[in-house]
Amino acid sequence: xxxxxxxxxxxxxxxxxxxxxxxxxxxxxxxxxxxxxxxxxxxxxxxxxxxxxxxxxxxxxxxxxxxxxxxxxxxxxxxxxxxxxxxxxxxxxxxxxxxxxxxxxxxxxxxxxxxxxxxxxxxxxxxxxxxxxxxxxxxxxxxxxxxxxxxxxxxxxxxxxxxxxxxxxxxxxxxxxxxxxxxxx
Amino acid sequence: xxxxxxxxxxxxxxxxxxxxxxxxxxxxxxxxxxxxxxxxxxxxxxxxxxxxxxxxxxxxxxxxxxxxxxxxxxxxxxxxxxxxxxxxxxxxxxxxxxxxxxxx
Numbered sequence: 001x002x003x004x005x006x007x008x009x010x011x012x013x014x015x016x017x018x019x020x021x022x023x024x025x026x027x028x029x030x031x032x033x034x035x036x037x038x039x040x041x042x043x044x045x046x047x048x049x050x051x052x053x054x055x056x057x058x059x060x061x062x063x064x065x066x067x068x069x070x071x072x073x074x075x076x077x078x079x080x081x082x083x084x085x086x087x088x089x090x091x092x093x094x095x096x097x098x099x100x101x102x103x104x105x106x107x108x109x110x111x112x113x114x115x116x117x118x119x120x121x122x123x124x125x126x127x128x129x130x131x132x133x134x135x136x137x138x139x140x141x142x143x144x145x146x147x148x149x150x151x152x153x154x155x156x157x158x159x160x161x162x163x164x165x166x167x168x169x170x171x172x173x174x175x176x177x178x179x180x181x182x183x184x185x
Numbered sequence: 186x187x188x189x190x191x192x193x194x195x196x197x198x199x200x201x202x203x204x205x206x207x208x209x210x211x212x213x214x215x216x217x218x219x220x221x222x223x224x225x226x227x228x229x230x231x232x233x234x235x236x237x238x239x240x241x242x243x244x245x246x247x248x249x250x251x252x253x254x255x256x257x258x259x260x261x262x263x264x265x266x267x268x269x270x271x272x273x274x275x276x277x278x279x280x281x282x283x284x285x286x287x288x289x
Contacts (some may be wrong), residue, residue, distance in 0.1 A: 099227055101226075102210060102226045102227055105211035134268060137269055144271050146272055146275045158271065
């Protein structure tokens with residue numbers, strides 16, 4: 001992983017920031033999920049006991065999972081998160097296109113499919129980037145990821161027809177977008 | 186009828202249509218891999234449309250936020266599940282269907 005140059009054991013002060021951030025996220029998440037509404041006026045049950053329970057639950061989750069949520073340090077995380085937002089918008093649009101594509105192929109009387117298995121290599125190496133690309137491939141029209149080899153950045157993909165296979169092999173729009181988001185061009 | 190009712194009904198009907206298409210694709214397509222295309226993609230948008238319909242119907246409340254998180258987790262979990270099934274089939278050696286083959 002190129003993003004973790006300081007992949008040694010983090011000192012306590014470096015550990016504190018991700019733990020605090022994780023705790024805040026987990027507690028806000030708890031408040032959102034626990035604040036149930038019986039009528040439209042009552043804002044839920046926020047007495048001392050319930051809030052203490054929420055804090056304890058958030059602390060337990062923080063201790064277990066603070067390394068999972070924010071594994072990298074530094075301001076790069078912020079830049080990557082900001083770059084991820086427009087990418088997610090583009091991805092949502094691709095999901096809609098994917099569904100229309102499959103709907104067309106399924107409902108067409110002759111079923112215009114020509115499935116094939118393709119392989120290609122990318123420059124991506126970090127876990128987040130590979131996972132994002134693999135999920136994006138599965139969500140976009142006509143392709144599903146079968147295998148990923150992280151060392152070589154190699155992807156094995158099942159495509160339902162020639163056009164979606166070419167989109168990955170020739171255009172490579174998605175690879176460029178993911179590489180831009182995770183700064184691994 | 187309020188306009189909110191109409192919007193949420195249209196969204197939910199759209200979701201139901203795509204779920205139905207996914208089921209139809211599961212029956213019509215020729216082999217394991219192509220069938221996963223139908224369920225993996227149509228179900229994602231179908232479920233999301235139904236949830237968005239529920240969100241519109243519910244209005245602005247904590248239930249809307251819970252539905253939003255549900256949608257987020259579907260977005261993450263659905264492609265992962267599709268990929269896991271696909272990989273299991275590929276590793277155990279299920280032969281993919283090629284154009285011109287007999288239907289399995």
